[in-house]
Amino acid sequence: MLDEVTTAAYLKRISAQRPGQPDLAALRHLHERHVMTVPFESLDYHLGKEIHYKDERIVEKIVRGRRGGACGELSSAFLFLLQALGFTVHLRHGRVWIGGRLRDPYNHMLLTVEIEGRHWLVDVGFGKGSRYPIALDTAEAQDDPHGAFCVRKVDDRATDVLRDGKPQYRVYDDPTSLSDFDQAIYWYRTSPDSMLLQNMFCSLPLDDGWVVLKDDVLTITRGQETTTEKLADDAAVLDAYEKWFGITLDKRPTPSPYLRSSVRMAFEEK
Numbered sequence: 001m002l003d004e005v006t007t008a009a010y011l012k013r014i015s016a017q018r019p020g021q022p023d024l025a026a027l028r029h030l031h032e033r034h035v036m037t038v039p040f041e042s043l044d045y046h047l048g049k050e051i052h053y054k055d056e057r058i059v060e061k062i063v064r065g066r067r068g069g070a071c072g073e074l075s076s077a078f079l080f081l082l083q084a085l086g087f088t089v090h091l092r093h094g095r096v097w098i099g100g101r102l103r104d105p106y107n108h109m110l111l112t113v114e115i116e117g118r119h120w121l122v123d124v125g126f127g128k129g130s131r132y133p134i135a136l137d138t139a140e141a142q143d144d145p146h147g148a149f150c151v152r153k154v155d156d157r158a159t160d161v162l163r164d165g166k167p168q169y170r171v172y173d174d175p176t177s178l179s180d181f182d183q184a185i186y187w188y189r190t191s192p193d194s195m196l197l198q199n200m201f202c203s204l205p206l207d208d209g210w211v212v213l214k215d216d217v218l219t220i221t222r223g224q225e226t227t228t229e230k231l232a233d234d235a236a237v238l239d240a241y242e243k244w245f246g247i248t249l250d251k252r253p254t255p256s257p258y259l260r261s262s263v264r265m266a267f268e269e270k
Contacts, residue, residue: 039068071125
């Protein structure tokens with residue numbers, strides 16, 4: 001459990017107000033602030049650093065280091081914050097739809113939160129996910145600044161999440177612990193087939209679009225307009241990390257040898 005000092009620092013990091021009580025309004029506020037301020041990024045996978053997700057070291061990375069991370073890092077950190085604020089929160093695992101098929105189990109980490117008998121899907125670690133929590137007890141489309149989201153029950157323990165009619169991932173209502181993700185995180189860190197090693201990226205929603213830095217290619221979408229720029233040198237890449245994502249690095253990350261420009265980016269599916 002996060003202590004009061006760390007909890008306050010976390011809320012300041014995401015520019016969020018401390019909730020008076022763990023209700024839906026508070027959850028929506030915290031979810032939005034986290035999604036809009038903490039980047040979805042794979043830099044540490046290319047820097048060769050250890051990936052933390054089972055203790056407060058991931059909170060230290062996000063809060064003190066002002067960094068982001070992939071789903072396992074962002075969702076575990078948000079889990080710790082919600083627990084500290086008194087929410088009834090459950091860790092869940094999912095399988096991402098990529099190329100028309102489901103990937104392996106435990107390749108996505110997310111949360112569910114129970115409030116007054118209703119269950120809400122909470123996912124701050126999916127590249128093109130929702131800005132707000134998604135209700136799990138209705139099949140109706142739920143309008144969100146990031147698209148129209150809906151859920152489709154598969155069976156008693158599994159639910160598909162769709163964005164604009166396209167399946168994103170399947171979430172399982174199984175008891176799940178952080179240690180259950182050990183094998184998946186190891187695979188993401190070491191396998192030549194890992195999309196986190198095949199793609200070095202950093203992405204963050206804007207009020208009216210998205211900004212993505214993939215290696216040295218910066219793509220900014222605002223409304224219906226998209227601009228793409230290949231940055232000139234290392235200094236320009238470092239400036240882009242700081243300007244758009246608030247990330248200050250001593251040197252430009254070196255892409256993994258498994259980097260493949262032809263592979264569709266992880267955040268385009270995740």
